[in-house]
Amino acid sequence: xxxxxxxxxxxxxxxxxxxxxxxxxxxxxxxxxxxxxxxxxxxxxxxxxxxxxxxxxxxxxxxxxxxxxxxxxxxxxxxxxxxxxxxxxxxxxxxxxxxxxxxxxxxxxxxxxxxxxxxxxxxxxxxxxxxxxxxxxxxxxxxxxxxxxxxxxxxxxxxxxxxxxxxxxxxxxxxxxxxxxxxxxxxxxxxxxxxxxxxxxxxxxxxxxxxxxxxxxxxxxxxxxxxxxxxxxxxxxxxxxxxxxxxxxxxxxxxxxxxxxxxxxxxxxxxxxxxxxxxxxxxxxxxxxxxxxxxxxxxxxxxxxxxxxxxxxxxxxxxxxxxxxxxxxxxxxxxxxxxxxx
Amino acid sequence: xxxxxxxxxxxxxxxxxxxxxxxxxxxxxxxxxxxxxxxxxxxxxxxxxxxxxxxxxxxxxxxxxxxxxxxxxxxxxxxxxxxxxxxxxxxxxxxxxxxxxxxxxxxxxxxxxxxxxxxxxxxxxxxxxxxxxxxxxxxxxxxxxxxxxxxxxxxxxxxxxxxxxxxxxxxxxxxxxxxxxxxxxxxxxxxxxxxxxxxxxxxxxxxxxxxxxxxxxxxxxxxxxxxxxxxxxxxxxxxxxxxxxxxxxxxxxxxxxxxxxxxxxxxxxxxxxxxxxxxxxxxxxxxxxxxxxxxxxxxxxx
Numbered sequence: 001x002x003x004x005x006x007x008x009x010x011x012x013x014x015x016x017x018x019x020x021x022x023x024x025x026x027x028x029x030x031x032x033x034x035x036x037x038x039x040x041x042x043x044x045x046x047x048x049x050x051x052x053x054x055x056x057x058x059x060x061x062x063x064x065x066x067x068x069x070x071x072x073x074x075x076x077x078x079x080x081x082x083x084x085x086x087x088x089x090x091x092x093x094x095x096x097x098x099x100x101x102x103x104x105x106x107x108x109x110x111x112x113x114x115x116x117x118x119x120x121x122x123x124x125x126x127x128x129x130x131x132x133x134x135x136x137x138x139x140x141x142x143x144x145x146x147x148x149x150x151x152x153x154x155x156x157x158x159x160x161x162x163x164x165x166x167x168x169x170x171x172x173x174x175x176x177x178x179x180x181x182x183x184x185x186x187x188x189x190x191x192x193x194x195x196x197x198x199x200x201x202x203x204x205x206x207x208x209x210x211x212x213x214x215x216x217x218x219x220x221x222x223x224x225x226x227x228x229x230x231x232x233x234x235x236x237x238x239x240x241x242x243x244x245x246x247x248x249x250x251x252x253x254x255x256x257x258x259x260x261x262x263x264x265x266x267x268x269x270x271x272x273x274x275x276x277x278x279x280x281x282x283x284x285x286x287x288x289x290x291x292x293x294x295x296x297x298x299x300x301x302x303x304x305x306x307x308x309x310x311x312x313x314x315x316x317x318x319x320x321x322x323x324x325x326x327x328x329x330x331x332x333x334x335x336x337x338x339x340x341x342x
Numbered sequence: 343x344x345x346x347x348x349x350x351x352x353x354x355x356x357x358x359x360x361x362x363x364x365x366x367x368x369x370x371x372x373x374x375x376x377x378x379x380x381x382x383x384x385x386x387x388x389x390x391x392x393x394x395x396x397x398x399x400x401x402x403x404x405x406x407x408x409x410x411x412x413x414x415x416x417x418x419x420x421x422x423x424x425x426x427x428x429x430x431x432x433x434x435x436x437x438x439x440x441x442x443x444x445x446x447x448x449x450x451x452x453x454x455x456x457x458x459x460x461x462x463x464x465x466x467x468x469x470x471x472x473x474x475x476x477x478x479x480x481x482x483x484x485x486x487x488x489x490x491x492x493x494x495x496x497x498x499x500x501x502x503x504x505x506x507x508x509x510x511x512x513x514x515x516x517x518x519x520x521x522x523x524x525x526x527x528x529x530x531x532x533x534x535x536x537x538x539x540x541x542x543x544x545x546x547x548x549x550x551x552x553x554x555x556x557x558x559x560x561x562x563x564x565x566x567x568x569x570x571x572x573x574x575x576x577x578x579x580x581x582x583x584x585x586x587x588x589x590x591x592x593x594x595x596x597x598x599x600x601x602x603x604x605x606x607x608x609x610x611x612x613x614x615x616x617x618x619x620x621x622x623x624x625x626x627x628x629x630x631x632x633x634x635x636x637x638x639x640x641x642x643x644x
Contacts, residue, residue: 037580045597046597070580070581070582070583071580071581072578072579072580072581073579073593074579082496082578084479084480085474085478085479085480085481085495085496086477086478086479086480086484086488086493086495086496087496087578088493088496106480107479107480206596207596210595210596234598263491
């Protein structure tokens with residue numbers, strides 16, 4: 001053998017070694033324990049980190065079975081798209097009902113009436129939207145009207161890909177409708193002005209937070225209340241939360257993906273996983289991670305954390321997600337019209 | 343070999359010419375040097391330093407603990423696996439393709455060269471979406487794969503496929519010009535002396551392009567481990583299962599876990615530095631190789 005071929009052969013053996021190393025790892029060789037895949041939206045990372053550990057412990061005590069829950073996070077619609085394209089989620093915990101509707105409609109992986117299968121419209125916790133401003137509120141932002149003033153730079157993600165961005169948009173629209181006695185045209189003008197002040201549309205809630213906090217862009221961030229409370233906890237000095245006079249009740253919904261759990265034989269554990277979100281412990285974990293709980297005991301315990309806000313629901317003002325999505329966010333809908341005008 | 347030696351002699355000539363005509367005033371020279379160094383420092387040296395200082399801002403303990411996380415280890419393993427499959431496959435393909443293109447004449451040769459270049463010109467996002475359209479639940483092969491319980495995208499095979507696609511041209515592109523420059527005389531000589539095709543390839547063709555092969559493998563490997571766009575589209579971002587090193591860095595950064603993000607990023611940066619060093623050594627070896635060859639031919643001539 002010539003030294004040249006020796007050199008190339010040693011390159012080969014290096015890669016064989018790499019492969020052997022990856023395959024020899026015990027976790028891959030072992031028999032797989034029960035696993036669930038929870039495909040979730042952006043700001044729930046901390047929530048499900050806590051909740052998954054609690055559920056695994058509960059399940060082990062109850063049945064003696066160990067269960068591992070894998071997580072995937074991203075913009076809500078992007079995640080729904082991935083499930084439609086074949087990401088095998090046992091459960092989805094997304095930012096809004098419409099994204100799960102899309103999975104039911106386009107991929108037929110679960111029945112269309114999925115939202116009736118769990119209490120509270122399948123939303124085990126709720127949230128709302130608020131504003132985050134920099135220390136001492138230099139632009140004096142108190143309410144929605146202050147956002148459309150010239151020179152105010154607003155950070156909100158893209159309503160096409162992000163759940164919270166659609167809630168942000170609808171909350172602003174609802175506020176303008178109420179202030180103008182239900183005049184749709186006035187509401188449209190308000191939203192147009194609002195999006196004129198948005199310098200960049202990130203694809204998800206966490207991306208928008210990073211833009212505001214790490215990159216220091218913008219005067220005000222409109223985002224989930226839970227996300228803002230988390231930022232405030234991480235940097236208590238640098239930011240202030242502003243509660244607007246009116247906001248929307250945001251219901252992040254959860255669902256079992258029937259076709260996937262039947263294929264994986266994980267229906268029982270997946271169902272228990274979602275139901276555990278409604279248990280006292282599940283509700284407490286949600287409240288601890290800044291989501292608004294339903295359980296009266298937990299609501300009372302964490303009352304100081306959540307300010308009183310006047311809330312309207314999407315059903316009251318927009319007649320449900322299907323209708324809101326069609327009018328505002330579909331291709332050529334109101335959002336496209338106002339954003340192209342920019 | 344001839345074209346390479348001629349470029350070297352041209353370089354030598356130009357070097358001696360420039361020595362004579364270097365008449366710019368002192369301050370112009372200094373300005374240019376400061377400008378160039380400043381630019382390099384600002385855009386290349388500074389970011390590299392930032393990666394390492396951010397990773398080490400709370401000391402070695404935090405730095406090392408970032409690599410003890412099971413999710414980080416899983417990401418490193420997946421990256422090694424993807425590169426460990428993609429690079430050898432592309433090595434075999436690259437050798438075969440460049441050998442066919444450089445040493446033989448056939449119809450459709452230009453088409454083959456164009457196709458090899460395709461992954462260079464297509465955006466990685468597009469390459470990712472191509473796989474979703476083929477293997478996704480609603481793609482061409484999706485329903486069949488679903489029936490047979492085969493998961494390609496949002497799983498490890500998808501990541502490997504995307505990596506292979508993106509790193510496809512590196513080795514072939516490196517070897518084609520080299521083999522073309524070398525011509526077919528040596529192979530013809532070997533065959534006329536009774537060697538068969540396989541012997542000719544292993545004993546004549548391959549040793550001649552040895553350094554080109556190693557150079558291509560180094561570049562291919564660096565890209566395979568550093569790929570982000572295409573892999574991001576097909577990954578599904580399941581933590582501990584389908585996150586590669588690059589994707590995991592993004593996730594950690596988004597979770598305000600800056601130290602861990604930069605610690606893992608420093609691993610990728612180290613890979614880049616090692617690649618650079620290896621590249622320079624290989625480049626130096628190649629030049630030596632050429633010089634030796636020149637010396638021998640000069641001796642023969644005299």
